[in-house]
Amino acid sequence: MKTRITELFGIRYPIVLSGMSWISVPKMVAAVSEAGGLGILATGPLSADEARASIREIRGLTDKPFGANASLMLPGAQDNARVLIEEKVPVINFALGKGDWLVKEAHAYGGKVISTLTNYHHASRAQDYGADAVIATGHEAAGHGGAATSLVLIPHLVDKLQIPVIAAGGFADGRGLAAALSLGADAIAMGSRFMTTRESALHANFKKKSIEKDIYDTLYSTRFDGIPCRLMDNPASRKALKRGLNLPAAFFNARLIAAQMKMPFLKLFFGVMFSGWKNARQLAYFANAFKLILEATEKGDTEGGLLPVGQVTGLIHDEPAVAELIERIVAEARAVLAEKSAALAD
Numbered sequence: 001m002k003t004r005i006t007e008l009f010g011i012r013y014p015i016v017l018s019g020m021s022w023i024s025v026p027k028m029v030a031a032v033s034e035a036g037g038l039g040i041l042a043t044g045p046l047s048a049d050e051a052r053a054s055i056r057e058i059r060g061l062t063d064k065p066f067g068a069n070a071s072l073m074l075p076g077a078q079d080n081a082r083v084l085i086e087e088k089v090p091v092i093n094f095a096l097g098k099g100d101w102l103v104k105e106a107h108a109y110g111g112k113v114i115s116t117l118t119n120y121h122h123a124s125r126a127q128d129y130g131a132d133a134v135i136a137t138g139h140e141a142a143g144h145g146g147a148a149t150s151l152v153l154i155p156h157l158v159d160k161l162q163i164p165v166i167a168a169g170g171f172a173d174g175r176g177l178a179a180a181l182s183l184g185a186d187a188i189a190m191g192s193r194f195m196t197t198r199e200s201a202l203h204a205n206f207k208k209k210s211i212e213k214d215i216y217d218t219l220y221s222t223r224f225d226g227i228p229c230r231l232m233d234n235p236a237s238r239k240a241l242k243r244g245l246n247l248p249a250a251f252f253n254a255r256l257i258a259a260q261m262k263m264p265f266l267k268l269f270f271g272v273m274f275s276g277w278k279n280a281r282q283l284a285y286f287a288n289a290f291k292l293i294l295e296a297t298e299k300g301d302t303e304g305g306l307l308p309v310g311q312v313t314g315l316i317h318d319e320p321a322v323a324e325l326i327e328r329i330v331a332e333a334r335a336v337l338a339e340k341s342a343a344l345a346d
Helices: 004-009 026-034 048-061 077-086 100-108 120-128 150-160 174-182 204-212 235-243 247-260 265-273 277-297 311-315 322-345
Strands: 015-017 039-041 066-071 091-095 112-117 133-137 165-168 187-190 218-221 229-232
Touching: 004 133, 015 026, 015 039, 015 322, 026 039, 026 048, 026 066, 026 322, 039 048, 048 066, 048 077, 066 077, 077 091, 077 100, 091 100, 100 112, 112 120, 120 133, 120 150, 133 150, 150 165, 174 187, 174 322, 204 229, 218 235, 235 277
Parallel strands: 015 187, 039 066, 066 091, 091 112, 112 133, 133 165, 165 187
Antiparallel strands: 218 229
């Protein structure tokens, strides 16, 4: 199966692992890359030293191409991004910030860069400063999907951009891959589907919930982490939806982030305070979401934890190995495209 994305990154199949905090860890990344896709390491909850160690661990597990992400708005993200450059990660994926300097430095060693976004404005900017591809995140997606659904966002960007589009939001099987390719995308990125695999680090409690949930069992709001975000519908997400920003909790949760990032708390605190109220308010939201997502992914608290999950959770019915899942998706996509092509020929 060849597309511009498989050719660009040197991978077998046009399937990308979304970089999910506490889930897209080295074992998971290597499993996807070994199976022919592109695994992307999530560096959001990692310190710079941990990011470096994770990259080296991936290289010890696979010699296939892989990527790593950086959400540039988050504390410590700039340091992690520089680690990605220093380690010459083959593919760098960035979001929530301007990544022109990342493009320049990655291209200097032959690396590639993907920008994750939700609209044409940001896509055109990414293309202008040299990004090699974009991940277009539709409304259906887990986490930060945009206002437009994948069905219209993908062809909208394909028509306007010269660089390849990777479709994210609503993809879990071969029908989805076939649909994305038909819309002009050169690959799909999956988070929710990969979360419920044997190699996934997601707690078993939430893997079970992901299989049980329907397509209607998610909530979408700016009240979870300050920007439009989709989570699994559970008591914690309903409480967050009702309450909104809890500033006292954010202060204490920021200590957790500082400890996780191995950063002095006062450095983090005053850095946030001096960044302006709008940014400080956003980071306060992130601090609260950070703690509750950790409670879900690592501790499996289905009542008090928050789990970003897409509407596609209603299409997930088993927990296969990563390689089994990818081969299944590719076989089904080929069969669907062949069947529809034959039908159109009659």
